[in-house]
Each structure stands twice: as structure tokens, then as C-alpha cells.
Amino acid sequence: MDNDANVGALGEALYGAGRGADSLFIYDAVDRHWRRNCNEREIYRGADSYAGEIGHLNVEPEGPDCLCGSRGCYERMCCGLWLERDHGKPAMELLSDPGFVEKYVVYLARGLKAALMLLNPARIVIGGGISKAGDALFVPLRAELGRQMTAWSRARRDVVPAALGDDSVLLGPRR
Numbered sequence: 001m002d003n004d005a006n007v008g009a010l011g012e013a014l015y016g017a018g019r020g021a022d023s024l025f026i027y028d029a030v031d032r033h034w035r036r037n038c039n040e041r042e043i044y045r046g047a048d049s050y051a052g053e054i055g056h057l058n059v060e061p062e063g064p065d066c067l068c069g070s071r072g073c074y075e076r077m078c079c080g081l082w083l084e085r086d087h088g089k090p091a092m093e094l095l096s097d098p099g100f101v102e103k104y105v106v107y108l109a110r111g112l113k114a115a116l117m118l119l120n121p122a123r124i125v126i127g128g129g130i131s132k133a134g135d136a137l138f139v140p141l142r143a144e145l146g147r148q149m150t151a152w153s154r155a156r157r158d159v160v161p162a163a164l165g166d167d168s169v170l171l172g173p174r175r
Helices: 004-015 074-078 080-087 098-119 129-133 135-148 165-174
Strands: 024-029 033-038 123-127 159-161
Touching: 004 024, 004 123, 004 165, 024 098, 074 080, 074 098, 098 123, 098 135, 123 129, 129 135, 135 159
Parallel strands: 024 123, 123 159
Antiparallel strands: 024 033
């Protein structure tokens, strides 16, 4: 028995976009965030089971108030629910606007950079509704991540959309 974040990450690792990667960081930006660093067999949980929980990493110090009491948290700046609430349009509609995407990927890349520098996964898989934006999101995101990464870092920047959608949580327990 495990939570949806963990079984979803394993599902994507074993049967989806994470296949073939020896380590994986899953980022889901639907209404809340779940992130898991995993390999094909297990979830890395850390000392207190909070490893990879970057939703409340601050990416914009002067950003909007977050439910956690801070401001400009990754979750607050990047998840679909907050995007719709703040901008009055569904995330998919916002992500069809190149001007919006240009600003949005700055925040999204900040969190992914932190994951790359701290965890050094072989691949990052992005799930949730934003992953359905395809190249309209992923091309500028990869470019922005390349700009933000430290020049000397040789960390891989393999960022791909999730392949299984909502089915990842159904397939994860099958391992």
C-alpha cells in the first residue's frame, strides 16, 4: 500500500516515459504537486519520506501568497489549478499563448533546475494537464532550463512529457 504519488511515479518509471532511465524525477502539475525520485524498483523517500517534495520551494520571493504561508512557491506559480485561478483561464488555454509560456517556463525551469542539481536524475517526466501542451511548452522549457543551468554542470537535461496520464497510478502497483 502506498500513496498515489509513489505508485504513479513507479507506473511511469516501469511502463511509461521513464522506461530505460536509471533514475527519474516525476513532476505533476495538476491541482497539487507530487514529485518522486525513483529508479525502476523503488522510490527514494529520504530520511523522513519527504525527498523530492519541491512544491514549496520558493521560486519567486515576491510572488503570490501560498497556502503554506510563504510566497511564490513552486506549486503556487506552476500548477494548473493556481494558473486557472490567477489568470481566469484553463491552463491549456494559457499554454497556447507563446507570451504566457515564455514567462511561465522561467518558474517551471527554476524548480526543475533544483531537482537536477540536488538529485541528478537521468530523466525528468512532467505529468498533469500541462504535459499535454507538447512542443508549445517543452521546446521553450528545455531552452530556458539550458539557460538557467550552471555552465559547468554536466547534469542531463532530459525533460519529457508523461506517457501514461492518469493510468500511471493504476500501473504502478503492478511492479
